[in-house]
Amino acid sequence: MSQSTILEPAREIPVSAEYDVLVVGGGPAGITAAIGAAEDGLKVGLLESRSFVGGNMTIGLPVLGFLGQKGNQIIDGLPQKLIDRLRAVNAASEHRPCPLHMGITLVEPEAVKTVALEMLLEAKVDVQLYTFVSDVVLNEDGTQIRGVITESKSGREAIMAKMVIDCTGDADVSFRAGAPTEKGNEQGGMQPPTLMFCMSNVDTDKLRTSIAEQSRTYLTDFIPAEYFGQNHQFIVVGLREIMDKARRERNYYIPNERTIIITGLKPGDAWINMTRVVGTDSTDVRSLTKGEIEARDQIKDISDYLINYVPGFENAHFAKTAPFLGIRESRRVIGQYVMNQDDVLGCAHFDDAIAVASYPIDIHRPGDAGCTLIWCGDCYDIPYRSLVPQKIENLLVAGRPISTTHEAMGATRVMATCMALGEAAGRAAKIAVRSGVAPKDIDVQALRRELVEKGAYLRGQNGDRLTAEAVSEAA
Numbered sequence: 001m002s003q004s005t006i007l008e009p010a011r012e013i014p015v016s017a018e019y020d021v022l023v024v025g026g027g028p029a030g031i032t033a034a035i036g037a038a039e040d041g042l043k044v045g046l047l048e049s050r051s052f053v054g055g056n057m058t059i060g061l062p063v064l065g066f067l068g069q070k071g072n073q074i075i076d077g078l079p080q081k082l083i084d085r086l087r088a089v090n091a092a093s094e095h096r097p098c099p100l101h102m103g104i105t106l107v108e109p110e111a112v113k114t115v116a117l118e119m120l121l122e123a124k125v126d127v128q129l130y131t132f133v134s135d136v137v138l139n140e141d142g143t144q145i146r147g148v149i150t151e152s153k154s155g156r157e158a159i160m161a162k163m164v165i166d167c168t169g170d171a172d173v174s175f176r177a178g179a180p181t182e183k184g185n186e187q188g189g190m191q192p193p194t195l196m197f198c199m200s201n202v203d204t205d206k207l208r209t210s211i212a213e214q215s216r217t218y219l220t221d222f223i224p225a226e227y228f229g230q231n232h233q234f235i236v237v238g239l240r241e242i243m244d245k246a247r248r249e250r251n252y253y254i255p256n257e258r259t260i261i262i263t264g265l266k267p268g269d270a271w272i273n274m275t276r277v278v279g280t281d282s283t284d285v286r287s288l289t290k291g292e293i294e295a296r297d298q299i300k301d302i303s304d305y306l307i308n309y310v311p312g313f314e315n316a317h318f319a320k321t322a323p324f325l326g327i328r329e330s331r332r333v334i335g336q337y338v339m340n341q342d343d344v345l346g347c348a349h350f351d352d353a354i355a356v357a358s359y360p361i362d363i364h365r366p367g368d369a370g371c372t373l374i375w376c377g378d379c380y381d382i383p384y385r386s387l388v389p390q391k392i393e394n395l396l397v398a399g400r401p402i403s404t405t406h407e408a409m410g411a412t413r414v415m416a417t418c419m420a421l422g423e424a425a426g427r428a429a430k431i432a433v434r435s436g437v438a439p440k441d442i443d444v445q446a447l448r449r450e451l452v453e454k455g456a457y458l459r460g461q462n463g464d465r466l467t468a469e470a471v472s473e474a475a
Helices: 028-038 078-088 109-122 172-177 204-213 225-230 240-250 285-309 341-345 406-412 415-435 444-453 468-474
Strands: 015-024 044-047 096-098 102-105 126-128 132-138 145-152 155-166 181-183 197-200 235-238 259-263 270-272 317-321 331-333 353-357 361-364 371-374 380-383 395-397
Touching: 015 028, 015 126, 015 145, 015 415, 028 044, 028 078, 028 109, 028 155, 028 415, 044 155, 078 109, 078 415, 109 126, 132 155, 132 172, 145 172, 155 172, 155 415, 172 331, 172 395, 197 285, 204 225, 240 259, 240 285, 270 285, 285 317, 341 361, 341 406, 353 415, 353 444, 361 406, 380 415, 395 415, 406 415, 415 444, 444 468
Parallel strands: 015 044, 015 155, 044 126, 155 395
Antiparallel strands: 096 102, 132 145, 145 155, 181 331, 197 270, 197 317, 235 259, 259 270, 353 380, 361 371
């Protein structure tokens, strides 16, 4: 007879490390959080479950969000330093205006793994890879995290910390600590993930000139034909009529209503953002496994479609898949403030703003093959309170799972924004440790002043970039 549960005997867990600040998750937010926290000598650790850092910057996606809807750069500071380091080894492009995404920054995935790790080690962050956080250790009244429980080849260990920053993408630490969280829209539906894959030997010049010269045949979404005539590296979103024709003629199964192609930095490389696995929950291992299997199964038809119908792909071949599914949505914390759609579309200002964003509400709808895009026309602030979860006093959250609604998260989830949130969380955790207070009680204006002094972009009521003096005067 099968058992539904077993009783695990109590055992002593060795403490393997103690930190002032512990960052869990080494993606875009975790990288900048750890560097920001470690900048003036605090002992900072970073745990990452994979064999490399970089997260979604390593799966073939462009970095979105550095530029605003008016063409100005609105993300700076540590995120820009990472791009600068990548550009120094020819592994990142400049921030390129894009009619659909405001701006795109191409990065070389393999270089991100190396360069980001170099920056972390230079900052004296203690990086530990191949490590899953499976639980948390709370104080007696359940209001503070004393440490986390990890699982690795070394077995089950405890890592203790004064302050924890959850950069897991799925709010894993927050959830296990008992901080309030939620998932999806009002019906619980979440944006479907994509398994990116790369095709090589693509004639990207033929692709772009075909779109520029035959725009009625190769129609794109929101992106004018002249964009492709002017840019040798680009993103294609659309070609709906060609996809419909391919489905009719060859009965392809392509669960997406748009062709999405991103040229790589290497000549002939094109990353494909077209697999789509509806109903995948990245917080459920069986659902995540099923999603990976289904996405891999979709690649054959998508590749065949590109080779047989899209100009420039005639001699292309499949090269590789991304190392993991690209997750757009899972858990979000419920924080001191829940940022909402009106904040995004109303270009909201906040007195405790710690980042500025401009990316539109971009929701790959949970219920069909389509996408919702809504622009605000300018920028909107992200308040510090949305990084501060309820109930747990020494915890901050950065990246995709900050405190937002489903709709607002569709705008704040992109990588440049997540890096800016990571820097803010790292510097806030440092201030909290140095001041001996909970993150909710820090001097937020001191945080804002430090962010600006270190190069981050914040804006005043008139939209101008703030100086440190202006922050002090407003405090």
